[in-house]
Amino acid sequence: MHHVTRREFLHQTAIGSWLVCSLAEAGRDLLAAQAQPAPRYDLVVKGGRVIDPSQQLSGELDIAVSGRKIARVAAGIQETEARHVLNARGKVVTPGLIDVHVHVYDGVAPLGIPADPNCIAKGVTTVLDAGSAGAHTFPGLRKYVINVVDTRVYALLNISVVGQSTLSDDNPHGELLDLRYANPKLAIRTIEQNRDVILGVKVRLSRQIAGEHDLSALRLAKEAADAVKLPLMVHIGNTSTQLSDILPVMTKGDVITHTFHGNQGGILDSGGRVLPEVRAAVGRGVRLDVGHGRGSFAFDVAEKAIKQDLLPGTISSDVHQFNVNGPVYDLATTLSKFLLMGLTLDQVIERAATNPARTFGFPDGLGTLREGAEADVAVFSLTEGKFEFVDAMSQKRTGNLKLVPVATVKAGKIYGSASIPVVRG
Numbered sequence: 474m475h476h477v478t479r480r481e482f483l484h485q486t487a488i489g490s491w492l493v494c495s496l497a498e499a500g501r502d503l504l505a506a507q508a509q510p511a512p513r514y515d516l517v518v519k520g521g522r523v524i525d526p527s528q529q530l531s532g533e534l535d536i537a538v539s540g541r542k543i544a545r546v547a548a549g550i551q552e553t554e555a556r557h558v559l560n561a562r563g564k565v566v567t568p569g570l571i572d573v574h575v576h577v578y579d580g581v582a583p584l585g586i587p588a589d590p591n592c593i594a595k596g597v598t599t600v601l602d603a604g605s606a607g608a609h610t611f612p613g614l615r616k617y618v619i620n621v622v623d624t625r626v627y628a629l630l631n632i633s634v635v636g637q638s639t640l641s642d643d644n645p646h647g648e649l650l651d652l653r654y655a656n657p658k659l660a661i662r663t664i665e666q667n668r669d670v671i672l673g674v675k676v677r678l679s680r681q682i683a684g685e686h687d688l689s690a691l692r693l694a695k696e697a698a699d700a701v702k703l704p705l706m707v708h709i710g711n712t713s714t715q716l717s718d719i720l721p722v723m724t725k726g727d728v729i730t731h732t733f734h735g736n737q738g739g740i741l742d743s744g745g746r747v748l749p750e751v752r753a754a755v756g757r758g759v760r761l762d763v764g765h766g767r768g769s770f771a772f773d774v775a776e777k778a779i780k781q782d783l784l785p786g787t788i789s790s791d792v793h794q795f796n797v798n799g800p801v802y803d804l805a806t807t808l809s810k811f812l813l814m815g816l817t818l819d820q821v822i823e824r825a826a827t828n829p830a831r832t833f834g835f836p837d838g839l840g841t842l843r844e845g846a847e848a849d850v851a852v853f854s855l856t857e858g859k860f861e862f863v864d865a866m867s868q869k870r871t872g873n874l875k876l877v878p879v880a881t882v883k884a885g886k887i888y889g890s891a892s893i894p895v896v897r898g
């Protein structure tokens with residue numbers, strides 16, 4: 474039996490011609506909608522000045538994102554190819570920055586601050602909490618910070634079991650004044666149980682933290698770091714032992730933080746020359762980190778070191794409760810200070826994205842915009858004007874460029890900023 478098709482039926486009816494006509498039009502619209510392919514990408518970051526030192530990229534490029542990953546970096550990716558467009562024209566686009574010295578154990582370490590408003594909102598997608606937690610307080614860092622915030626938080630474990638929970642302005646007694654709190658066995662066990670997020674060991678050697686036994690504390694921290702084969706980050710400045718006796722304990726891959734501090738126990742001799750022991754340490758693979766902090770960055774020290782070609786490997790902020798409202802503010806401001814001292818934009822981004830990823834064992838695909846990497850992207854405006862910058866010693870410098878965070882993408886998700894509206898494609 475022949476079934477009358479809808480078309481035949483419509484043709485046979487009085488109202489057929491009108492209906493066919495309108496259905497055909499509807500069908501054409503439907504076809505047109507189907508003919509337009511679904512956007513290939515979820516997001517395109519369009520038209521920015523892309524700087525990715527991991528691939529020696531520096532130029533006007535677009536970044537396409539599919540799901541959580543970078544799909545393509547190229548010029549001329551069309552806005553119609555993406556569901557969302559982040560307009561980055563006139564802006565600087567970098568990999569999501571990695572700050573290897575922050576304190577985000579908010580509410581436990583007195584210096585702790587919340588991670589998200591200070592990191593991911595400021596172009597920093599990945600951070601290393603530098604020793605806020607020790608073995609006894611680490612489970613809380615994992616449970617209440619690492620597992621719940623949007624910023625990717627990794628940690629260096631403080632060799633002191635209490636972490637940085639004791640020291641504040643109202644209780645100026647650091648975590649290693651009693652050396653019995655330095656417990657390599659417990660540190661090693663904690664690291665073995667949390668290798669996915671603990672990337673090294675931290676020790677602070679200032680006199681108000683480690684007293685007169687800083688060298689013993691350092692050796693205990695080094696013992697733990699060696700046992701788990703991870704880097705040791707050493708906080709220097711105002712130590713009872715001089716730096717030239719501290720450095721020989723450090724080996725390839727270990728990191729000095731607060732490299733350019735302006736206190737006793739620094740990297741320069743009395744004539745302002747870089748100590749030969751510092752050069753020797755760098756020569757055998759010890760890394761230099763900035764860790765600006767409240768008391769640990771001096772313009773004059775950094776300027777003299779840079780003039781003698783001693784550049785930091787990583788530029789970090791050491792942003793915490795007592796410097797977040799100045800002089801540190803955020804990592805971008807710290808980077809601006811290095812622009813002021815003559816580093817290029819590519820050089821500062823290299824030290825806040827590429828080098829951090831190579832200094833610590835972060836998972837692959839961070840600190841880079843290569844195709845297939847995590848879609849972590851930071852957008853900044855490089856603002857021109859007259860800006861006063863202050864270091865940790867109240868020394869002032871005036872610069873004419875300031876890197877200002879405007880938007881962040883982490884794993885393909887936009888952490889916006891009102892200054893760049895997200896346009897639906």
Ligand SMILES: [Zn+2]
Pocket residue numbers: 574575576603764766791
């Ligand atoms: Zn610190």
